[in-house]
Amino acid sequence: xxxxxxxxxRARLNxxxxxxxxxxxxxxxxxxxxxxxxxxxxxxxxxSYSYPWGFWISFDLFTGVAISSGxxxxxxxxxxxxxxxxxxxxxxSVLTAFIGYTMVAVALLVDLGHPERIWYMLxxxxxxxxxxxxxxxxxxxxxxxxxxxxxxxxxxxxxxKTAHYIHKFIIPFVILGVVLSTLHxxxxxxLLLIQPTKLNLLWxxxxxxxxxxxxxxxxxxxxxxxxxxxxxxxxxRGLETDLLDSLAKAIPIILVIYLILKFGELAWTGNxxxxxxxxxMSGLFWAEILIGVLFPMIWFSFKRNRQSxxxxxxxxxxxxxxxxxxxxxVSWFAVKHPDPLYYLPAFMSNxxxxxxxxxxxxxxxxxxxxxxxxxxxxxxxxxxxHEE
Amino acid sequence: MIxxxxxxxxxxxxIDCRACMVACSVENNIAMNKTRIWVxxxxxxxxxxxxxxxxxVYHCMxxxxxxxxxxCPVGAYTKRLDGPVEYNGDKCIGCRYxxxxxxxxxxxxxxxxxxxxxxxxxxxxxxxxxxxxxxxPACVATCPTxxxxxxxxxxxxxxAHARIAAHPGRYVDHVYGEGENGGTxxxxxxxxxxxxxxxxxxxxxxxxxxxEKVMEMTIPFALTWxxxxxxxxxxxxxYEKNREKxxxxxxxxxxxxxx
Numbered sequence: 001x002x003x004x005x006x007x008x009x010r011a012r013l014n015x016x017x018x019x020x021x022x023x024x025x026x027x028x029x030x031x032x033x034x035x036x037x038x039x040x041x042x043x044x045x046x047x048s049y050s051y052p053w054g055f056w057i058s059f060d061l062f063t064g065v066a067i068s069s070g071x072x073x074x075x076x077x078x079x080x081x082x083x084x085x086x087x088x089x090x091x092x093s094v095l096t097a098f099i100g101y102t103m104v105a106v107a108l109l110v111d112l113g114h115p116e117r118i119w120y121m122l123x124x125x126x127x128x129x130x131x132x133x134x135x136x137x138x139x140x141x142x143x144x145x146x147x148x149x150x151x152x153x154x155x156x157x158x159x160x161k162t163a164h165y166i167h168k169f170i171i172p173f174v175i176l177g178v179v180l181s182t183l184h185x186x187x188x189x190x191l192l193l194i195q196p197t198k199l200n201l202l203w204x205x206x207x208x209x210x211x212x213x214x215x216x217x218x219x220x221x222x223x224x225x226x227x228x229x230x231x232x233x234x235x236x237r238g239l240e241t242d243l244l245d246s247l248a249k250a251i252p253i254i255l256v257i258y259l260i261l262k263f264g265e266l267a268w269t270g271n272x273x274x275x276x277x278x279x280x281m282s283g284l285f286w287a288e289i290l291i292g293v294l295f296p297m298i299w300f301s302f303k304r305n306r307q308s309x310x311x312x313x314x315x316x317x318x319x320x321x322x323x324x325x326x327x328x329x330v331s332w333f334a335v336k337h338p339d340p341l342y343y344l345p346a347f348m349s350n351x352x353x354x355x356x357x358x359x360x361x362x363x364x365x366x367x368x369x370x371x372x373x374x375x376x377x378x379x380x381x382x383x384x385x386h387e388e
Numbered sequence: 389m390i391x392x393x394x395x396x397x398x399x400x401x402x403i404d405c406r407a408c409m410v411a412c413s414v415e416n417n418i419a420m421n422k423t424r425i426w427v428x429x430x431x432x433x434x435x436x437x438x439x440x441x442x443x444x445v446y447h448c449m450x451x452x453x454x455x456x457x458x459x460c461p462v463g464a465y466t467k468r469l470d471g472p473v474e475y476n477g478d479k480c481i482g483c484r485y486x487x488x489x490x491x492x493x494x495x496x497x498x499x500x501x502x503x504x505x506x507x508x509x510x511x512x513x514x515x516x517x518x519x520x521x522x523x524x525p526a527c528v529a530t531c532p533t534x535x536x537x538x539x540x541x542x543x544x545x546x547x548a549h550a551r552i553a554a555h556p557g558r559y560v561d562h563v564y565g566e567g568e569n570g571g572t573x574x575x576x577x578x579x580x581x582x583x584x585x586x587x588x589x590x591x592x593x594x595x596x597x598x599x600e601k602v603m604e605m606t607i608p609f610a611l612t613w614x615x616x617x618x619x620x621x622x623x624x625x626x627y628e629k630n631r632e633k634x635x636x637x638x639x640x641x642x643x644x645x646x647x
Contacts, residue, residue: 040507042499049496052487080617082624113482113497113507120481124462128600131485132461171621179614183606193599194459194489197588206598338493342428342586343446347421348496 019375022368029365032358033110041113044358048350050340054332055355059363060107062327065138065188066212067320068100069220070227071145072181079174088240089247091152091383092231093224095374098145101138103370110362130190137184144177156381186213192330200334202274202285205265208330214261215292218254219323221247222296225316229309231378245306251319255297262289284329292322393471393519394541394565394573395528396548397445399585400558401535404429404443408527408536412447415515415526422496424448424512425527428586442578444585445527445536448473448494448512449565450573451594458596459489464509471541471573472514482507491569491588491595514573541573548577570594 036044047054070093077083078090109115121135148170154163189212192199205211225244232239266272275282296319305311340349377383404427412418412425429443454473457465464479465486475495486509487495498507515525523529528538537544548563564582565572568590578585 036502038502038504040498040500040502040505045499047499049487050493052484052497076617080621080624082628111483113484114480114503115482116503117481120462120479124464124479126457126460126463128458128596128603129461129463129485130599130603131459131483133603133606135461175614175617175621178617179610182613183610187606190599190602191485193602194455194596195491196595196598197491197590198488206602209602335488338491338588339586340493342444343426343493345423345426348423 019372022372025361025368026365026372029362029368032362032365035358036110036362037115041111044356044362046350046353046356046359048340048353049344049348050337050350051353054353055359056107056111056363058328058332060111060366061104062188062331063324064100064104064107065185066216066219066323066327067223068097068104069181069185069216070224071097071148071220072178073217073220074224075148075174076178079171080178086243086247088384089224089228089243091149092227092378093220094145094148095152095377095383096223096227098142098149099370099373099377101142101145102373103366104138105142106369107363107366130187130193134184134187134191137180137187141177141180141184144173144180147173148177152381152383182213185216186210188212189330192335195335198335198337199330200274200281200336201269201271202266202281203330203334205269207261207265211258211261211265214254214258215323215326218251218258218296218319221251221254222316222319222323225312226320227374229313229316231374231384232309234375235378235384237384239309241307241309241312244312245303248300248306248312248315251300251315252297255293259289259293259297262293281334284325284333288322288326288329290322292319292326295319296322392469392541392573393514393538394450394544394575395525396537396539396544396575397577398535398537398551399442399444399576399578399580401533402427402443402445403533403535404441405532407530407532408445411526411530412512415518416513418510422510424496424510430584433580433584440580442580442585444576444578444587446586447527448514448574449492449569450512450514451569452572453570453594453596455489455491455569455594455596456486456495458594458600459485461485468516470519472516472519474513474516475509475511477506477508480508482509484509489596491590541575544575548575551577567592570597 074090074093077086151163151166186209189208299315406427409425425447427443428446433440450473462479464476466474494511496510501507524538528536552559560578564576
């Protein structure tokens with residue numbers, strides 16, 4: 001008798017190279033984070049007594065929360081204003097926000113000195129603290145987003161009844177979500193209100209929270225364009241150009257409001273003169289206005305640009321870069337702490353802050369995990385192209 | 389009235405001996421690579437023969453309206469009625485917002501400690517273990533020239549103005565800390581402009597004023613905004629229903645007409 005020697009090929013997972021890269025970045029971030037937990041924040045970062053907040057806060061918290069603002073805009077439009085044609089954009093934006101806020105939470109667990117005590121915000125309250133409001137809003141909103149996204153997950157595992165049941169009670173959560181988002185998107189601006197002597201007066205105005213809220217709306221719209229465009233390219237699906245066109249139409253309107261606010265406030269505080277100094281600060285201010293406001297405002301005013309997928313993507317990226325520069329300016333570049341050489345011995349001082357490579361790699365790793373999670377969710381759950 | 393204690397530092401009396409630093413570290417058992425107090429100065433100023441030196445003992449200002457306290461999300465800071473601003477490590481989550489908020493850059497953080505050892509904020513405590521037992525804070529008790537004195541805040545302000553009045557040519561005519569940042573419990577007299585001692589120019593309103601006002605508006609705003617959104621939701625739903633009804637009715641009319 002002849003033995004059957006045929007070797008059956010094992011089922012092989014076909015992992016695309018992009019995923020390998022993302023996994024590698026996540027691995028690096030994990031190792032660096034472990035080093036931080038064992039030997040302290042100083043071991044991996046350049047944060048110091050004079051620069052207590054740096055790259056992590058500017059990138060993970062300020063940028064992360066801002067780019068997750070699409071969800072409350074879309075949920076509000078579809079469920080509160082009942083403009084149902086935007087339904088196809090709702091799920092991807094809720095997914096982005098859910099992943100985005102999870103990334104914020106994970107990053108804060110690296111940045112906090114006592115990550116195991118993050119829940120203390122729920123039991124110890126200091127009502128004058130802006131950070132407490134942000135903490136509580138972000139925790140609650142993450143829960144709301146999980147509820148808003150859960151029907152998609154249930155549909156994915158074919159529990160249509162459960163999905164349908166949750167869907168029935170979604171509206172109160174949508175309203176709660178919009179209120180929480182309004183609060184913490186603006187409160188990220190309020191976080192800097194306590195630094196009138198440290199933050200450059202081009203950015204410090206009592207209306208910082210209003211600026212933050214208005215710009216968050218434009219960022220959210222740009223993010224929806226970005227994620228639809230990129231995923232349509234990567235997964236080779238059709239693009240909702242008509243919907244994106246009408247979304248993009250709103251961007252110039254919001255940016256005009258933002259522009260009036262920004263310059264109106266400077267006129268009100270009497271600091272218009274600071275715009276025309278030869279310092280770095282004027283340059284940074286003009287850079288964020290030109291890239292994040294003026295250019296996209298003009299770009300999206302042309303119908304031709306709004307109807308071409310490439311032009312839409314380009315405009316969204318430029319807007320996001322400019323607005324991210326704004327978040328970095330407010331939380332980092334324009335903040336001047338008192339000169340530590342006066343109040344600290346030289347061995348405790350650090351006059352300049354330059355983020356270290358390990359510090360940045362933590363943020364990159366978390367971002368990579370977010371992209372991977374988005375990709376997996378889009379691939380296995382009915383995020384795009386679902387029936388309503 | 390409750391007693392409100394304070395320090396008075398006179399820069400003209402400081403001889404830069406740094407005995408206060410040693411006394412503080414010994415009293416509070418501070419590690420060699422850290423300190424809660426620092427003697428700062430610009431070294432020699434001016435041109436020979438008009439040379440001048442000025443040094444400043446820098447530690448927590450124990451503000452009357454502390455910004456660290458205002459910023460801390462979990463309330464790890466407290467302001468004692470008799471002056472000291474105290475920090476409670478048991479509540480601290482290590483967010484370092486207090487360091488950001490403090491306009492004087494006072495709180496320090498243990499960047500060299502992992503989560504097992506526990507990384508905390510450190511700053512001058514006003515030596516409550518001594519003060520509560522009727523002694524002066526360690527830095528004051530050790531000062532050989534009485535550049536640092538301790539006492540009732542009201543009395544010290546009077547004393548400071550009396551010194552300025554007695555030697556008008558010697559001092560800058562201002563008591564730093566009397567009004568700065570809403571008043572501090574660390575008062576400073578100087579013969580050189582205060583920014584040469586490393587002290588920031590501060591308004592008389594505490595820096596937390598605007599942020600606290602905004603925080604007061606938060607809950608009323610949230611409730612109003614929630615109510616408005618609920619109203620809009622109901623309104624939009626009713627409008628939609630109405631329109632559907634009308635469409636149905638007109639469709640039916642058309643049907644009947646066609647019959």
